[in-house]
Amino acid sequence: MGVLLTKINRRCRRSKRYRIVIVGLEGAGKKTILDKLQLGKVTVKTLSTGFHVRRLKYKNIVFTAWDLGGMLNLRFLRREYLKKPTAIVYVVDSTDEGMLELAKEELQELLRNTGVVGIPLLVMANKQDLPEALPVSRVSEVLNLTHYVGPWHLQPTCATASDGLYESCHYLFLMITLLQKPA
Known part of the structure; x- marks a missing residue:
């Protein structure tokens, strides 16, 4: 009995790896969040050209995060990197309702053309520290998140002050570990 419990305990403590794709329009704050x-x-604020790959550890899981640049001329590359991700993190700039409309269209296009509907979706409403930031209820309404087929969570964040970042990781951890198997 003691040997069995020891094996179970080791498996629970072993790090599991998951492939997370971080996407959003340019200037939303993806690179700042990862930094x-x-x-x-x-680090110095610059627009992502291409993509960045980062390994992040939270609790007993390791996220391999692919930050896919949001520039219009790079969006066609997303399809290749969105093959079988464990989850999607979608970062939006919550200060501009017009850009949120474009973000909604991009999210719908992304889900429609890559076949990733139903996997965990974490939406980070970034720049919530700014006075012109829309409330998360409005962000949810504009992005039409209630119609997403699968588990999702909307987290208000301020990447520069780390507000909401660890809560986002926690929700992502919960959605993945409760619903997914490691890659």
Whole structure:
């Protein structure tokens, strides 16, 4: 009996790896979020050209996060990187309702053309520290999240101050570990 419990305990503590894709329009804050989570600080703010791959550890899981640049001329590459992800993190700039409409269209296009409907979706409503930021209820309404088929969570964040980042990781951890098997 003791040997069995020891084996179960080891399996629970062993790190599991998951492939997470982080997408969003340019300037939403994807790279800043990854910098804060991995490095604990914000590096020089620049637009992502291409993609960045980061490994992040939270509790007993390791996220391999693919930050796919949001620039219009790079969006066609997403289809290749969205093959069999464990979850999608979609980052939006919550200060501009017009850009949220475009973000909604991009999210719908992404889900429709890649066949990833039903996997965990974490939406990070970034830049909530700014006075013109829309409330998360409005962000949810504009993005039409209640019609998503699968588990989803909308988290208000401020990447530069780390507000909501660890809560986002926690919700992602819960959605993945309760619903998915490791890759």
